[in-house]
Amino acid sequence: MTIPPATTPADDHGPAVPYGTPEAPRIAVRGEAHLEVDPEIARIRLTIASRGKDRRAALDDLTRRNTAALDLLKSYGEAVERLETGAFSITPQLKEGRGERVHAYHGRVHITAELTDFTALGELTTRLADTDLTHVDGPWWALRPDSPAHRRARQQAVREAVQRAREYAEALDTTLAALVELADIGAEAAPPAYPAAPSGRMRSQAAAAETTAAAPLDLEPQRQRVHAQVNARFTMAPPRL
Numbered sequence: 001m002t003i004p005p006a007t008t009p010a011d012d013h014g015p016a017v018p019y020g021t022p023e024a025p026r027i028a029v030r031g032e033a034h035l036e037v038d039p040e041i042a043r044i045r046l047t048i049a050s051r052g053k054d055r056r057a058a059l060d061d062l063t064r065r066n067t068a069a070l071d072l073l074k075s076y077g078e079a080v081e082r083l084e085t086g087a088f089s090i091t092p093q094l095k096e097g098r099g100e101r102v103h104a105y106h107g108r109v110h111i112t113a114e115l116t117d118f119t120a121l122g123e124l125t126t127r128l129a130d131t132d133l134t135h136v137d138g139p140w141w142a143l144r145p146d147s148p149a150h151r152r153a154r155q156q157a158v159r160e161a162v163q164r165a166r167e168y169a170e171a172l173d174t175t176l177a178a179l180v181e182l183a184d185i186g187a188e189a190a191p192p193a194y195p196a197a198p199s200g201r202m203r204s205q206a207a208a209a210e211t212t213a214a215a216p217l218d219l220e221p222q223r224q225r226v227h228a229q230v231n232a233r234f235t236m237a238p239p240r241l
Contacts, residue, residue, distance in 0.1 A: 031161025044138035050107035062107035079117035086110035123216040153228035161232040172239035
């Protein structure tokens with residue numbers, strides 16, 4: 001005996017349709033939220049260079065400078081939340097003239113640091129920039145991906161959509177009946193990981209005559225913009241027109 005497949009009882013009101021009916025008019029609205037909040041993290045990027053008459057000398061010099069920079073960063077403890085080493089290179093510099101004679105070697109390594117303590121940021125950035133053959137880029141201010149600010153913006157966008165739909169219904173002297181659809185159409189417009197540094201590049205100079213440490217930079221955190229947007233569709237009780 002063959003048992004027919006189970007079926008789901010049909011909805012008394014029929015299948016949902018992508019448009020309203022006189023008995024259940026629909027309202028389509030958009031809700032938006034724009035917040036400005038303090039940043040939660042700051043990123044800086046170091047480019048450490050070296051030079052030497054031969055490849056080994058350039059490599060040894062780069063290793064020494066890289067170790068010194070990492071030790072300085074790590075000395076700030078929990079203020080530096082993340083530390084990453086990027087690209088590394090040793091490049092020969094050819095001497096002008098006939099033939100391909102190597103004049104010197106240049107080394108380069110990139111380090112990215114993420115800080116959460118903005119009080120220490122100015123001092124650390126200044127100390128790094130005061131190091132010979134070290135370039136410092138940044139800071140780039142940002143929010144964490146799971147920042148509560150994103151949730152607040154999304155919730156505010158939904159509340160605005162509901163309020164807007166309710167106002168339309170009130171204009172027709174009726175009320176909302178049910179939510180039919182809620183669509184997230186982009187939520188946060190996250191900034192790129194490394195946008196252009198607002199203060200440009202800080203470059204350290206070899207200063208044999210300098211004996212005192214440079215004064216810490218006074219860095220003001222840049223406010224972050226959080227944007228959320230939703231589309232919502234509601235049904236409402238039939239108005240009397």
